Amino acid sequence: MAKKPSVPKGTRDFSPQEVAKRNYIMETIKGSFKLFGFQPIETPSFENSETLMGKYGEEGDRLIFKILNSGDFLSKVDDVALSEKNSNQVVSQISEKALRYDLTVPFARYVVQHQNEITFPFKRYQMQPVWRADRPQKGRFREFWQCDADVVGSGSLWQEIELVQLYDAVFANLELQGITIKINNRKILSGIAEVIGAEDKLIDFTVALDKLDKIGEEGVKKEMLEKGISRDAIQKLQPLFSFNGSNEEKLKSLSSLLQTSEIGKKGIEEVQFVIETIQNLGLKVAQLELDVTLARGLDYYTGAIFEVGAPKGVQMGSIGGGGRYDDLTGVFGLKGVSGVGISFGLDRIYLVLEELSLFPKTVQENTKVLFINFGEAEALYAMQAISNLRVKGIAVELYPDTAKMGKQMTYADKREIPFVVLAGGNEIKAHTYTLKNMKSGEQETVDLDGLIERLKQN
């Protein structure tokens, strides 16, 4: 036997059962996207490298899959760069395209490119695979799907509120209880950095703070010291480490911490508006929680930051994230267009639903009835009925070969086809069909109308 074929690291095949479950999640998300007024777009799986490079930070650039140029790509490479093994320089000369890394940056490119055709505010959703050259782990793949909903062209905080509701609506429809939507605001983080006199260390400061629940207070302080944040500054952060209680209490202590920072106060104001409004309106299954340690996507978020955690007890990273970016299209030359959006991690939501056994039993679309093949004349008789049933929208198939009956029955059994029709010489003579219910084992002989009627009912 030849060497067993395989798929590349971090990629997967999907069986019919898995596709059915994935479709269920996607249809659920899509349904809510539409109800909230978002319209679908799609963008190419690969972009020009310059569109993607430099948009996700240094780490992001490393994780972007580069596509090799066609043809004799080495002939144009600078000899010096090649002999010095200068990968960065060589890559830029042999690769001009790259697989998309997320859906937000291609969307920003789309908005700028089509700005004259778009009616703002533009609400779009997009559900497509993205690729990252990361090292795979549980719930982390090199090819995975994101389901994004973004609004551009409006700075209104009502969008943030709607997006929280959108998260809640989707997870309610998936019957996924106990999820937490964490919210923070970049302006609050900037305010804190300002108050402690570490504005220039904003990123290092927030990245360290983000790890609080992972490495603890001492770990965070240690990392901040290593990054050159002064002991004095860290001392001022002390209130943050004992930050708990309700959202209101947190906002209160934040207010006293940030009273000297204009930007900090603005951030508090924004978060407060979102939290209070959501509290008024109510959520179905989700919990909205202010988390000042939340600091993702800092390279472009400027206002709200969202992250959705899996329910407690499920070992899984975040299953969604998002935020507001005031100037994402700015890098492509369109200034002053504010955007806010959220993303659902399809593959991780799948793993969570699987672990909690939350997929409905009816998810799998299946053939409803199998016609047993007894021979040529019988198959022809069966096909006439089959055509009629298909017109009525009933999924039906004929076993293709005149195999032994046991084999055909076993096939129906394994495929979990709920009904089997037996039509041999006797039935042909009487213009009838014998319909067998595979679950109960009962069977009855009916004419074509009776057959349609019974299959439509069940």
Added chain:
RNA sequence: GUGGUUGUAGCUCAGUUGGUUAGAGCGCUAGAUUGUGGUUCUAGAGGUCGCCGGUUCGAGACCGGUCUUCCACCCCA
């Protein structure tokens, strides 16, 4: 990108300090059953022990490399 971990039949896994012909359960194929699946019984097929190299009289087991799996960093959905 750093450190660790895993790989034996289609699947889940045994396999003793290195020692004849590598096993089990499930699944698969055939028969008992020529118009009746699931249960039962009987028989059978199926392995370059991830791959490449090394140590050894002898390697599934030990060593090195590589790929893969999972985990911790990093980062993230």
